[in-house]
Amino acid sequence: MDFLQDSPGDSSSPTPTHKDLTEYDYSSDSDDMARIREPESKIDKDKLHPDVLKDLEVHQGFMRQAINVAEEALAGGETPVACVLVYKGEVVARGMNDTNRSLNGTRHAEFLAIAVFLSKFPAAKLKETDLYVTVEPCIMCASALRQYGIRCVYYGCGNDRFGGNGSVLAVNSDKGLEEGYPSYGGIFRKEAIMLLRRFYIQENENAPNPRAKGNRELKPVV
Numbered sequence: 214m215d216f217l218q219d220s221p222g223d224s225s226s227p228t229p230t231h232k233d234l235t236e237y238d239y240s241s242d243s244d245d246m247a248r249i250r251e252p253e254s255k256i257d258k259d260k261l262h263p264d265v266l267k268d269l270e271v272h273q274g275f276m277r278q279a280i281n282v283a284e285e286a287l288a289g290g291e292t293p294v295a296c297v298l299v300y301k302g303e304v305v306a307r308g309m310n311d312t313n314r315s316l317n318g319t320r321h322a323e324f325l326a327i328a329v330f331l332s333k334f335p336a337a338k339l340k341e342t343d344l345y346v347t348v349e350p351c352i353m354c355a356s357a358l359r360q361y362g363i364r365c366v367y368y369g370c371g372n373d374r375f376g377g378n379g380s381v382l383a384v385n386s387d388k389g390l391e392e393g394y395p396s397y398g399g400i401f402r403k404e405a406i407m408l409l410r411r412f413y414i415q416e417n418e419n420a421p422n423p424r425a426k427g428n429r430e431l432k433p434v435v
């Protein structure tokens with residue numbers, strides 16, 4: 214079952230978006246959990262970038278808010294991916310994944326937060342705004358963020374399957390028409406992963422036809 218694309222128990226639900234781009238297929242195979250991790254090149258998972266370490270408490274404070282929103286998403290049956298936008302040192306917009314409820318695979322946390330931001334500020338202010346998101350932005354969101362000129366992105370865990378900030382493509386820094394943006398991962402990485410694990414275990418238990426492979430346990434992050 215593709216959790217972001219299909220409503221529970223209804224695999225025939227129409228969805229308007231490109232399947233491979235928008236879903237996080239953290240399915241119930243135990244090996245799939247390996248997808249929710251940093252790329253091999255960042256194998257030292259607890260090592261944060263020196264630029265992040267300089268203001269670690271500040272970054273953790275904003276990421277904590279994103280984690281809290283992701284907790285709300287989990288409680289509401291959504292994939293627990295969430296973000297906050299920080300402008301002039303303040304959280305001015307929040308977003309959580311909304312693909313399950315809406316059956317619209319483009320409603321990722323980043324897009325929702327940007328919509329809130331644009332209801333308050335002109336788009337140009339995004340160039341002075343930082344994003345804190347629990348999971349590395351997907352390719353679609355990474356591209357949108359670049360086109361809006363986001364100043365910087367901080368994320369929790371990497372997204373090996375769809376990540377657009379280096380895990381699959383480096384949309385944030387590849388050659389392009391728009392200027393790229395810096396991106397730093399690993400802030401509350403374990404918390405971000407545990408939220409996703411809790412979600413998929415919950416989904417598995419609620420599935421009308423649980424997978425035979427089942428037998429999943431909440432493994433601690435290593």
Ligand SMILES: [Zn+2]
Nearest residue numbers: 321350351354
């Ligand atoms: Zn996305």
